[in-house]
Amino acid sequence: MKRFAILLLVAAACSACLRSTTVISLKPDGSGTIVQETGMTPQAVAMLKSMAASGGNQGTAPKELFGEQEARKAADTMGVKFVGGEPIKGQLEGYRARFAFDDIRQIKMQLSQDATADLGKGATADPPFGFEFEKGAAASRLIIKMPDLKSPAGSMGLPKDGANPEQLQQAMAMMKVMMAGMFVDVSLDVDGRIVKTDAPYVQGSRVTLLQIDFDKLLADEGSLMKLQKATDIKSLAGVPGLKVLTNPKVSVEFAK
Numbered sequence: 001m002k003r004f005a006i007l008l009l010v011a012a013a014c015s016a017c018l019r020s021t022t023v024i025s026l027k028p029d030g031s032g033t034i035v036q037e038t039g040m041t042p043q044a045v046a047m048l049k050s051m052a053a054s055g056g057n058q059g060t061a062p063k064e065l066f067g068e069q070e071a072r073k074a075a076d077t078m079g080v081k082f083v084g085g086e087p088i089k090g091q092l093e094g095y096r097a098r099f100a101f102d103d104i105r106q107i108k109m110q111l112s113q114d115a116t117a118d119l120g121k122g123a124t125a126d127p128p129f130g131f132e133f134e135k136g137a138a139a140s141r142l143i144i145k146m147p148d149l150k151s152p153a154g155s156m157g158l159p160k161d162g163a164n165p166e167q168l169q170q171a172m173a174m175m176k177v178m179m180a181g182m183f184v185d186v187s188l189d190v191d192g193r194i195v196k197t198d199a200p201y202v203q204g205s206r207v208t209l210l211q212i213d214f215d216k217l218l219a220d221e222g223s224l225m226k227l228q229k230a231t232d233i234k235s236l237a238g239v240p241g242l243k244v245l246t247n248p249k250v251s252v253e254f255a256k
Contacts, residue, residue: 017041017181019092027191028140028256030133031102034080038066039094066095075099079108104131139195139255144209146233146245179214186210190254197252201243207252208243216241
């Protein structure tokens, strides 16, 4: 129990109040930009830097949690160009990175393409989701191709269904500590007005591809159990605190 308590303390320090937002801005010709903001509370950042400097968590966190080096690595992974960035200071401490792309069809982005992928231990690499694009005379059409997640629970660090009940209970307890206050959002913002779409989460010119509000998700143990039992991305429909495109392909037509 003492060892488990220590693990919970480290987990809380590593993930406290992490917020990550990614906005893909798309132009009618298929080019665009990406702005990604990632931050944590200053107290959590200071604790992690102290632990990294003392060697107390070697291999867990880099000395610079969020910065240009990490942004350039993300750019290489996504197949985009890093064009600039600046530190974020205030209630959260982190980094705002800006990227550019000439053809959205060339982007390779994972659902966990943010700082949580590096800080959330136990998670597996998600297959990338991609895009198809057609430029039209009156309107442009984007097709978002969602990945086939064989184990959504494993992608979020949860044990798969059928795990040892004691292990599952410990994992759930650690999740509640690790993920408290965490918020992740990946959205698409088109340059123009949306004239037709089958996306379920639309507000004005913005489409939510993925949003996880962990406080809402963790408030109901039944939601965690549903997530833990999910066998594919369609199984995630209706989970409180979770917005995700559950169809294999989602179409967005937009015009100026």
